[in-house]
Amino acid sequence: MKDFAYAVPATLARAAALWREAPDASRFLAGGTDLLGMMKDFVIQPARVISLAAIPELRGIREEDGALVIGAMTPLGDVIASPLVRARCPALVQAAAGIKSPQLRNMATLGGDLLQRPRCWYFRRGFGLLGMKDGKSLVLDGEDRFHAILGNAGPAKFASPSSIAPALVAAGAELLVWNGEGTRRMAALDLYRTPEREEESEFSLAGGEILVAVRLPAARPASATCEVRQRKSLDWPVAAASACLDLENGRVAGARLVLGQVAPVPWLVDVTSLLAGKPLDEEGAKAAAEAALKDATPLAGNGYKVQVAEVAARRALLAAAGKAG
Amino acid sequence: MSEERGFSRRKFLQGVGAGALAAGAMPDLARGAEAPEDAPDLAGPGPVPVTLDVNGVRTTIEVEPRVTLLDALRSRLDITGAKKVCDHGACGACTVLLDGRPVYACSMLAIAAQGKKIETVESLAPGGELNAVQQAFVAHDGLQCGFCTSGFVLASEALLRQNPRPSHEEVLEALSGNLCRCGSYQGIKKASGAAPGGG
Ligand SMILES: Cc1cc2nc3c(=O)[nH]c(=O)nc-3n(C[C@H](O)[C@H](O)[C@H](O)COP(=O)(O)OP(=O)(O)OC[C@H]3O[C@@H](n4cnc5c(N)ncnc54)[C@H](O)[C@@H]3O)c2cc1C
Numbered sequence: 112m113k114d115f116a117y118a119v120p121a122t123l124a125r126a127a128a129l130w131r132e133a134p135d136a137s138r139f140l141a142g143g144t145d146l147l148g149m150m151k152d153f154v155i156q157p158a159r160v161i162s163l164a165a166i167p168e169l170r171g172i173r174e175e176d177g178a179l180v181i182g183a184m185t186p187l188g189d190v191i192a193s194p195l196v197r198a199r200c201p202a203l204v205q206a207a208a209g210i211k212s213p214q215l216r217n218m219a220t221l222g223g224d225l226l227q228r229p230r231c232w233y234f235r236r237g238f239g240l241l242g243m244k245d246g247k248s249l250v251l252d253g254e255d256r257f258h259a260i261l262g263n264a265g266p267a268k269f270a271s272p273s274s275i276a277p278a279l280v281a282a283g284a285e286l287l288v289w290n291g292e293g294t295r296r297m298a299a300l301d302l303y304r305t306p307e308r309e310e311e312s313e314f315s316l317a318g319g320e321i322l323v324a325v326r327l328p329a330a331r332p333a334s335a336t337c338e339v340r341q342r343k344s345l346d347w348p349v350a351a352a353s354a355c356l357d358l359e360n361g362r363v364a365g366a367r368l369v370l371g372q373v374a375p376v377p378w379l380v381d382v383t384s385l386l387a388g389k390p391l392d393e394e395g396a397k398a399a400a401e402a403a404l405k406d407a408t409p410l411a412g413n414g415y416k417v418q419v420a421e422v423a424a425r426r427a428l429l430a431a432a433g434k435a436g
Numbered sequence: 437m438s439e440e441r442g443f444s445r446r447k448f449l450q451g452v453g454a455g456a457l458a459a460g461a462m463p464d465l466a467r468g469a470e471a472p473e474d475a476p477d478l479a480g481p482g483p484v485p486v487t488l489d490v491n492g493v494r495t496t497i498e499v500e501p502r503v504t505l506l507d508a509l510r511s512r513l514d515i516t517g518a519k520k521v522c523d524h525g526a527c528g529a530c531t532v533l534l535d536g537r538p539v540y541a542c543s544m545l546a547i548a549a550q551g552k553k554i555e556t557v558e559s560l561a562p563g564g565e566l567n568a569v570q571q572a573f574v575a576h577d578g579l580q581c582g583f584c585t586s587g588f589v590l591a592s593e594a595l596l597r598q599n600p601r602p603s604h605e606e607v608l609e610a611l612s613g614n615l616c617r618c619g620s621y622q623g624i625k626k627a628s629g630a631a632p633g634g635g
Pocket residue numbers: 138139140141142143144145146147163183184209210211215218219220221222223224225226227228272273274275320321322323344345346347348524525526
């Protein structure tokens with residue numbers, strides 16, 4: 112890893128100031144499990160690393176005006192252990208628990224998970240987010256088995272890697288972001304974007320913006336996450352789905368389904384119209400899962416992911432309704 | 437929950453106060469937002485003093501901020517129980533306990549481990565006598581080449597301190613962050629489940 116200068120600012124204002132001194136050369140450090148790996152591989156080589164470990168606003172889990180606020184620097188292990196989170200958002204706890212191992216969950220933070228970079232092997236070998244060489248997509252020419260099957264018409268073929276993001280999007284979570292002067296609020300889904308050109312980011316944060324906390328406005332007890340994994344630990348899911356239902360007297364009033372690992376962004380599908388007014392059953396879950404995948408455009412080597420994602424989606428919907436899939 | 441074992445500013449200042457940061461850093465950090473923006477609170481890129489509390493002994497070494505905890509332990513402190521295999525958080529050979537919890541030493545900076553209690557496998561057998569977990573690994577053939585063993589032992593140790601009578605599922609979960617290239621899993625699982633709590 113290339114050498115760098117290191118700082119541990121104690122306030123958001125100071126962190127932003129440190130960034131502004133060297134905007135192109137700085138990176139924020141949370142748990143380090145993604146950032147240090149990329150630095151060791153020389154994919155990124157910041158001259159300045161700004162640790163977020165000493166900023167109090169980024170820590171802790173608390174209730175605030177009826178909402179649940181979880182600091183971005185909260186380790187995933189603490190998210191899982193929190194009775195508040197368990198009661199309010201099973202989908203989030205299940206997503207975090209799927210990230211194995213205990214060592215990772217003791218280190219990796221909620222914010223770091225949301226902002227981890229894609230796993231595309233061409234990106235991780237230094238060919239850029241779009242994985243291009245001599246104007247051609249290495250993904251299309253090469254090994255694409257874990258790449259996107261939805262939202263992949265443009266040059267971005269990578270899959271959004273975060274297990275946590277689909278759960279938060281399904282639950283209607285908001286993100287609190289420090290922009291150097293104050294805190295702005297955005298929907299969790301708006302953190303993500305599909306880059307059209309190599310210089311663009313897959314995140315909508317401006318340089319130097321800090322993710323402060325995740326805010327869950329309402330309790331989402333009828334929510335669940337289901338993943339399909341090749342290996343049970345030390346790897347990302349092949350496909351994942353989080354579902355969140357509004358139930359009125361056991362009947363569906365609203366249904367948000369979000370697929371993970373299938374598109375450059377968390378893939379939100381509103382399946383309310385398919386499910387509304389009835390109790391959720393096997394048939395409805397199957398129909399909704401099929402509908403969510405019907406526009407899939409798999410690449411040469413990842414057609415299998417369509418079926419895998421459908422299975423994850425069906426199971427997540429049933430689990431959210433309290434039924435085993 | 438996070439508050440309990442989380443971060444306090446006092447702890448942080450104790451940690452970095454030993455000189456990880458340039459001399460001007462202390463007043464800056466203490467004053468927080470009022471600090472002048474040009475306060476010199478950057479450490480490195482050259483070597484800086486880093487104080488690590490390893491197995492009950494505090495030692496100050498001079499390392500660059502880019503040095504990982506694993507490299508500091510192995511190459512600077514000569515504590516080689518934690519092994520380097522993948523160097524990417526994907527095998528568990530470098531597992532150490534940080535304030536009692538298992539972490540990957542390859543995936544954190546030494547400078548960021550200041551102020552924390554670091555335990556390596558060496559601490560389990562101070563006088564050369566193996567602790568209960570280690571003895572269970574011997575008794576149940578929990579190893580072949582042994583390269584993964586210190587990581588598995590520490591992952592098991594952390595589990596058993598929290599949960600002296602783990603179920604089979606709890607053992608599998610606790611060991612899910614460690615790989616054994618020799619495939620000694622049957623023995624490892626038996627050892628981890630059989631060791632009487634925490635040695
Ligand atoms: C073997 C292995 C298996 C894994 N399996 C999974 C899995 O199944 N599912 C999954 O979701 N993840 C998985 N991960 C990824 C892991 O969860 C992430 O590496 C981790 O969550 C990143 O968090 P961190 O705190 O370590 O972030 P860091 O590595 O410190 O940071 C990650 C990125 O986010 C930025 N950043 C972090 N926090 C902030 C903030 N508050 N504001 C602004 N920018 C910030 C950093 O600058 C950096 O670019 C796996 C990792 C490994 C090594």
